Amino acid sequence: MPRYSEDEIIARVFAPIAGAAALGLKDDAALLAPQSAALVVTTDMIVAGVHFFADDAPGLIAKKALRVNLSDLAAKGAAPIGFLLSLALPGDWTNDWLDAFAAGLAEDARAYGAPLIGGDTGATPGPLTIAITALGRAERFVPRSGAKPGDAIFVSGPIGDAALGLAVRRDVALAKRLSAEARDHLIGRYLLPQPRLDLSGWLAANASAAMDISDGLAGDLAKLCRASSVTATIDLSCVPLSDAAQAAIAIDPALFETAITGGDDYEILVACGNGAVLPAPARRIGEIVAGEAPPIFLDAHRKPVFFKKLSFQHF
Amino acid sequence: MPRYSEDEIIARVFAPIAGAAALGLKDDAALLAPQSAALVVTTDMIVAGVHFFADDAPGLIAKKALRVNLSDLAAKGAAPIGFLLSLALPGDWTNDWLDAFAAGLAEDARAYGAPLIGGDTGATPGPLTIAITALGRAERFVPRSGAKPGDAIFVSGPIGDAALGLAVRRDVALAKRLSAEARDHLIGRYLLPQPRLDLSGWLAANASAAMDISDGLAGDLAKLCRASSVTATIDLSCVPLSDAAQAAIAIDPALFETAITGGDDYEILVACGNGAVLPAPARRIGEIVAGEAPPIFLDAHRKPVFFKKLSFQHF
Numbered sequence: 001m002p003r004y005s006e007d008e009i010i011a012r013v014f015a016p017i018a019g020a021a022a023l024g025l026k027d028d029a030a031l032l033a034p035q036s037a038a039l040v041v042t043t044d045m046i047v048a049g050v051h052f053f054a055d056d057a058p059g060l061i062a063k064k065a066l067r068v069n070l071s072d073l074a075a076k077g078a079a080p081i082g083f084l085l086s087l088a089l090p091g092d093w094t095n096d097w098l099d100a101f102a103a104g105l106a107e108d109a110r111a112y113g114a115p116l117i118g119g120d121t122g123a124t125p126g127p128l129t130i131a132i133t134a135l136g137r138a139e140r141f142v143p144r145s146g147a148k149p150g151d152a153i154f155v156s157g158p159i160g161d162a163a164l165g166l167a168v169r170r171d172v173a174l175a176k177r178l179s180a181e182a183r184d185h186l187i188g189r190y191l192l193p194q195p196r197l198d199l200s201g202w203l204a205a206n207a208s209a210a211m212d213i214s215d216g217l218a219g220d221l222a223k224l225c226r227a228s229s230v231t232a233t234i235d236l237s238c239v240p241l242s243d244a245a246q247a248a249i250a251i252d253p254a255l256f257e258t259a260i261t262g263g264d265d266y267e268i269l270v271a272c273g274n275g276a277v278l279p280a281p282a283r284r285i286g287e288i289v290a291g292e293a294p295p296i297f298l299d300a301h302r303k304p305v306f307f308k309k310l311s312f313q314h315f
Numbered sequence: 316m317p318r319y320s321e322d323e324i325i326a327r328v329f330a331p332i333a334g335a336a337a338l339g340l341k342d343d344a345a346l347l348a349p350q351s352a353a354l355v356v357t358t359d360m361i362v363a364g365v366h367f368f369a370d371d372a373p374g375l376i377a378k379k380a381l382r383v384n385l386s387d388l389a390a391k392g393a394a395p396i397g398f399l400l401s402l403a404l405p406g407d408w409t410n411d412w413l414d415a416f417a418a419g420l421a422e423d424a425r426a427y428g429a430p431l432i433g434g435d436t437g438a439t440p441g442p443l444t445i446a447i448t449a450l451g452r453a454e455r456f457v458p459r460s461g462a463k464p465g466d467a468i469f470v471s472g473p474i475g476d477a478a479l480g481l482a483v484r485r486d487v488a489l490a491k492r493l494s495a496e497a498r499d500h501l502i503g504r505y506l507l508p509q510p511r512l513d514l515s516g517w518l519a520a521n522a523s524a525a526m527d528i529s530d531g532l533a534g535d536l537a538k539l540c541r542a543s544s545v546t547a548t549i550d551l552s553c554v555p556l557s558d559a560a561q562a563a564i565a566i567d568p569a570l571f572e573t574a575i576t577g578g579d580d581y582e583i584l585v586a587c588g589n590g591a592v593l594p595a596p597a598r599r600i601g602e603i604v605a606g607e608a609p610p611i612f613l614d615a616h617r618k619p620v621f622f623k624k625l626s627f628q629h630f
Contacts, residue, residue: 006630021356023458026542028387028526029357031456035350041336041432042344043448045401047439072343086360086401086446089630117356123630124362126441131401133358133448141346143338211343227341 004095009121013098017106019082019115030117032081037137039081042072048090048127052191053169058097059104060191061130066108068214069134070195071266075212076143077204078136080114080197086131088124112197140204147209147228147271151288154278156196156268158189158242159217163262164255165190168248177251182244189242193266199278203268206276213265219311220269221295225288228271232295234286236260236305260297261307319410324436328413332421334397334430345432347396352452354396357387363405363442367506368484373412374419375506376445381423383529384449385510386581390527391458392519393451395429395512401446403439427512455519462524462543462586466603469593471511471583473504473557474532478577479570480505483563492566497559504557508581514593518583521591528580534626535584536610540603543586547610549601551575551620575612576622 004013010025021030046065048054066083073080085105089098109115114134165186168175175183196212203210209228213220217239225231241249241259249255270278271288278284297305319328325340336345361380363369381398388395400420404413424430429449480501483490490498511527518525524543528535532554540546556564556574564570585593586603593599612620 003630009630023460026538027391027459029355029391029393029451031391032354032356034352035354037349039347039350039354040344041347041399041448041450043399043401043433043446044435045403045437045444045446047403047437047441047444049440050438076342076344076346078344084356084358084448086358086448088360088362088444118358120359120446122360122362123365124441124444125364126362126439126444129360129362129403129439129441129444131358131360131435131446133356133399133401135356136344141344144342145338223341 001094004098006121009098013102014116014119017102017109017116019117021082021117035137037139038141040073040076040078040136040138040141041133042069043131043133044068045129045131047129054127056191058101062101062104063108063192065130065132066105067193067195068266069132070112070114070197071193071212073134073136074195074197074200075210075268076138076141077200078138079200080112081135081137082115082117083132083134084117085119087119087121088129090124090126090128138204142203142207142210144209144211144224144227147224147230147288148273149230149288149290151208151271151273152284153232153286153288154270154282154284155240156199156278156282158240158245159265159267160245160259160262161186161189161242162264163258164245164248167255167258174251178247182247185242185244186248190264193264195266196268199268203270207270207272209271211269213267213269215263216261216311217265218261218307222310224269225295229292230288231291231293232286232288234295234297236297237300238283238285240281240283257307261310316409319413321436328417329431329434332417332424332431334432336397336432350452352454353456355388355391355393355451355453355456356448357384358446358448359383360444360446362444369442371506373416377416377419378423378507380445380447381420382508382510383581384447385427385429385512386508386527388449388451389510389512389515390525390583391453391456392515393453394515395427396450396452397430397432398447398449399432400434402434402436403444405439405441405443453519457518457522457525459524459526459539459542462539462545462603463588464545464603464605466523466586466588467599468547468601468603469585469597469599470532470555471514471593471597473555473560474580474582475560475574475577476501476504476557477579478573479560479563482570482573489566493562497562500557500559501563505579508579510581511583514583518585522585522587524586526584528582528584530578531576531626532580533576533612533622537625539584540610544607545603546606546608547601547603549610549612551612552615553598553600555596555598572622576625
C-alpha cells in the first residue's frame with residue numbers, strides 16, 4: 001500500500017486542522033499574538049499499550065490525546081488557544097489509519113475551539129506515541145494550592161466510570177454480568193474523556209483550588225491537599241456514581257475502591273468557599289479541613305475507609 | 316535496584332530544573348504572565364533508534380532533545396521563555412540514567428536561559444521517547460516565507476558535520492581513515508547541536524526569512540524557497556565546511572552530497588536584503604532569485620550539480 005510522504009502528512013492530513021497561528025504548518029514554529037491574559041500551558045503524552053489499546057479506533061485515540069490536555073486547561077479556568085501534536089508512528093501505520101486519526105482530531109479541534117498550531121511527525125520502532133501540548137488563556141489561573149479550611153469540595157460529575165470501563169475491558173466475566181448499556185457506558189467513558197471546558201469560566205470566578213482527576217479521586221485529592229497545606233474529609237456516600245458504575249459495584253463491591261482510586265475520570269475536583277455551588281451534575285463530596293494529615297474518607301456510617309493505594313502510578 | 320517513584324521523579328529529579336512558571340511542577344499546567352511580545356512555540360520529538368542511539372550518554376540525549384527545539388526558536392528570532400518535557404521511559408531505566416539525563420538538561424536550561432516549565436513522565440514498552448515543546452518571545456517573528464529576489468543567502472556556520480558524524484559512526488572503515496580529532500569533531504556535532512540563539516536578535520532585526528537546517532541544507536533551502544514563492548542559486552564552493560568535513564570528503568568525495576543533503580546541522584539558513592551581512596562564522600552562499608523552479612546548486616566551475624535526494628525524510 002502506498003503511504004503518504006512526510007510532506008504529504010503535513011500538507012494533506014494535518015494542515016486542514018491548523019489554525020492561523022500554525023502558519024499553514026509551513027514554518028518552524030507557531031506564532032501567537034501578544035497575550036493580554038495569563039497563558040496556561042500543559043502537556044501529556046499517551047502511549048499504545050499503556051494509556052490506550054493499539055487497536056482502539058484511531059479517531060478515539062486522537063480525541064483522548066487531545067482531551068486529556070484540554071481537561072487540564074479546564075481545571076485551571078482556561079479557554080483553549082490551540083495545541084501542538086508530536087506523533088511517533090509505528091512501522092505498520094497506513095494512510096487509512098492516519099486519515100481516521102486526523103478526522104477525530106479535527107472534530108474535537110472544532111468542537112472545543114482548539115486548532116492545531118504546530119507539531120512534529122516521525123517514525124518509531126516502538127508503539128504509537130502521542131504527545132500533545134495545549135495552550136490556553138485564563139482571566140484567573142485556578143491553582144491546586146489555593147484550598148482553605150472550610151472550603152466545600154465538589155467533583156464535577158460521576159467518578160470511577162473510566163476505571164471501571166478499563167476493568168470491564170480486562171475482565172470478560174465482569175463484562176458478561178453487566179447489561180450492554182452499562183458496559184458501553186463505562187467503556188465509552190474510558191475511551192473518551194469529556195473535558196469540562198464548560199466549567200472554565202465558573203472555576204476562574206469561584207474556585208479557590210482545582211485539578212482534573214486523572215489518576216484517581218483519592219490520590220488526586222491528596223495531591224490537592226498537599227499543594228494547599230490542608231487536609232479534607234470526604235463523605236464517600238456523596239461521591240456521584242453513574243447507574244452503570246453502581247451496577248458494576250453491585251456485582252463486585254471491591255470495584256468501589258477501583259472507582260475511587262482508579263484513573264482517567266477527567267472530572268474536576270474543586271475547592272470553593274463563600275457558599276459557591278458548582279452546578280449539577282457536580283456534587284459536593286466533603287470539606288477542606290485544617291491540618292496536614294492525609295484526607296479522611298468516611299462511609300455512610302461515618303466510619304473511616306482505607307484504600308490499598310490511593311491512585312495510579314506508572315512507577 | 317530501587318527506582319524513583321513517579322512522585323520522586325517530579326519532586327527530586329525535575330523540580331530542581333523548573334522555573335517560576337512551573338509552579339514547582341505541583342500543578343496541572345504552567346502559568347505564564349501576559350506577554351507583550353509575540354509568542355513563538357515549537358515542538359520536536361526524538362526517539363531512540365531513530366534520532367539518537369539508545370546507549371548515547373543520557374545527558375547528551377537530554378541536551379539534543381532540548382537544543383533541536385531551541386534551534387527553531389533561534390531561527391525565528393525568538394529568545395527562550397521555557398520548555399515542557401514529555402518523557403516516555405523504557406522498562407530498563409535506572410535512577411542513575413535519569414539523574415544524568417536531568418543533569419544534562421539542567422546544564423542547558425541554565426546555559427540557554429530556558430527553564431523547565433512543565434511536563435509529563437510515563438512508561439513505554441518501546442524505546443525512550445522525548446517530546447519537548449519550547450516557548451519563546453520575539454520582537455519580530457522571522458518567517459520562512461519572507462525571502463525576496465535579490466536577498467543574499469547565508470548559512471550561520473559549517474554545514475554537513477552532523478551528517479558526516481553519523482556516517483562516521485556507521486562506517487568503521489571511514490572512521491579509521493580519519494584523525495581522532497576529525498572523528499571526534501564530526502561525532503560531537505552529531506551528538507550535540509549548537510542552537511544559534513546568539514543570532515536571534517540579529518535575525519529579528521535583519522532577516523527577511525530564516526529556518527534552522529535540520530533535514531539538510533539542500534532540502535531545507537527548497538522548503539524556504541517554496542514558502543517564499545522564489546528560487547535560489549547556490550555557489551557550492553562557498554558553503555562552509557569544517558576541516559574535519561573536508562578531511563572526510565577528501566577520503567570519499569561522495570560524502571560531499573551527504574554534507575549538503577544530510578540532516579542535523581542546526582545551523583540557520585538566512586535570507587536578507589539591503590546589504591545586511593550575518594557575522595562570521597556565517598558565510599554568504601548564494602542569492603534568492605525570482606521564479607518557482609527548484610534551487611540551482613553550482614560547482615566551482617558554475618556547472619549545476621544534481622543530488623539524488625535533497626533531504627532526510629522519515630517516510
